[in-house]
Amino acid sequence: MKIGILGGGQLGRMFIQQALKYSDEIHVLDPAADCPCAYISHFTQGDFNNFDDVLTFGKDKDVVTIEIEHVSVDALDALERLGVRVVPKPSVIRMIQQKILQKEFYTCNKIPSPDFEVMRSAKDEITFPLPFVQKLNTGGYDGKGVQVLKERDAYKNLWPEPSVIESLVDIDKELSVIVAKNDRGQVKTFPVTEMVADPELNLLDFNICPAEISEKTQQQIDRITEQFIDSIDSAGLFAIELFLDKEGKVWVNETAPRLHNSGHQSQEGNSNSQFEQFYRVVTSSPLADTDACGFSGMLNLVGEPGYSGKVKYQGLEEVLKLPKTYVHLYGKTETRPGRKMGHINVIAESREALLEKLMRIKSLVKVVSE
Numbered sequence: 489m490k491i492g493i494l495g496g497g498q499l500g501r502m503f504i505q506q507a508l509k510y511s512d513e514i515h516v517l518d519p520a521a522d523c524p525c526a527y528i529s530h531f532t533q534g535d536f537n538n539f540d541d542v543l544t545f546g547k548d549k550d551v552v553t554i555e556i557e558h559v560s561v562d563a564l565d566a567l568e569r570l571g572v573r574v575v576p577k578p579s580v581i582r583m584i585q586q587k588i589l590q591k592e593f594y595t596c597n598k599i600p601s602p603d604f605e606v607m608r609s610a611k612d613e614i615t616f617p618l619p620f621v622q623k624l625n626t627g628g629y630d631g632k633g634v635q636v637l638k639e640r641d642a643y644k645n646l647w648p649e650p651s652v653i654e655s656l657v658d659i660d661k662e663l664s665v666i667v668a669k670n671d672r673g674q675v676k677t678f679p680v681t682e683m684v685a686d687p688e689l690n691l692l693d694f695n696i697c698p699a700e701i702s703e704k705t706q707q708q709i710d711r712i713t714e715q716f717i718d719s720i721d722s723a724g725l726f727a728i729e730l731f732l733d734k735e736g737k738v739w740v741n742e743t744a745p746r747l748h749n750s751g752h753q754s755q756e757g758n759s760n761s762q763f764e765q766f767y768r769v770v771t772s773s774p775l776a777d778t779d780a781c782g783f784s785g786m787l788n789l790v791g792e793p794g795y796s797g798k799v800k801y802q803g804l805e806e807v808l809k810l811p812k813t814y815v816h817l818y819g820k821t822e823t824r825p826g827r828k829m830g831h832i833n834v835i836a837e838s839r840e841a842l843l844e845k846l847m848r849i850k851s852l853v854k855v856v857s858e
């Protein structure tokens with residue numbers, strides 16, 4: 489099968505790594521000639537946000553998919569009209585691209601998500617009670633485009649762009665559930681993962697799977713997942729990011745219509761990884777089983793603050809000596825503060841042992857420049 493991927497970052501790279509055990513032809517479109525997928529795929533340099541670039545790239549493919557959601561959906565629509573299979577459907581990508589439409593989708597489908605108000609322009613008078621979170625309608629990622637407003641005069645600090653104004657959740661834990669649906673309507677869910685963010689970088693620091701949650705929390709997540717997948721009229725692999733609040737209620741924060749950082753530990757931590765599952769979805773194959781192999785975790789390797797330039801990984805030698813520890817680097821030559829450069833997966837017998845191992849590795853490794 490000729491598979492076309494919009495975006496050539498680490499998600500695409502790990503997908504290709506997995507998919508290469510089958511016999512497909514994998515093509516990638518990305519603006520950066522040295523992106524993580526460039527040397528391991530049939531590579532086209534071009535802009536996945538440009539209508540013509542996407543149309544030309546996709547025309548001769550059997551299936552076109554994404555590893556980033558900020559792409560030209562109009563071009564994907566046009567490709568569908570030409571008979572190219574697009575996964576997930578362009579209408580779903582369009583809905584998720586725009587936070588306002590995404591929030592309306594949750595409301596319409598009775599999926600619990602924090603209360604919100606829509607701000608269409610700077611002229612709108614916002615009456616939403618403080619404290620609240622402002623999320624830009626488009627273009628946000630990795631915590632950018634999100635601000636918490638708390639003080640009485642905070643209304644002055646609102647960004648003037650179209651946004652969602654959302655109530656601030658008193659978060660106990662941030663969780664994620666990855667769910668896949670194929671064209672045949674078959675659905676499989678990965679075990680719930682706990683995501684722990686780095687408070688300074690506002691980026692995912694590490695994951696723990698399975699999450700330590702009560703039966704009641706699991707039931708709420710099962711209901712949300714079912715409701716979501718029934719309401720989405722498309723095949724795809726989706727990462728639903730969740731908040732568990734201090735009163736035990738689960739809310740949907742947002743959904744990614746693609747592979748996700750919260751599923752990287754599945755590479756060694758589950759009987760099949762999110763990358764294998766995504767391959768099954770893209771090729772309309774039966775879905776793979778997702779059972780957890782004990783406790784697994786992932787530590788993101790991000791560029792240290794204060795270092796830019798040719799990357800150097802300090803402490804990897806020590807880490808490579810550890811049992812049940814798996815290093816994944818993304819092939820990026822240049823580091824920058826906060827840039828995701830790789831991750832390390834670990835497997836352990838218990839949650840305590842897992843956390844201990846993750847913290848030990850965190851103290852050993854540093855991503856710096858030469």
Ligand code: ADP
Pocket residue numbers: 602621623628629630631632633634654655656657658659662685729741742
């Ligand atoms: P991004 O996709 O850019 O990572 P998110 O919408 O996930 O943006 O927001 C980033 C972080 O901001 C979340 O992981 C969470 O910690 C915090 N956050 C977002 N929305 C809320 C909310 N309604 N209440 C409390 N914290 C929130």
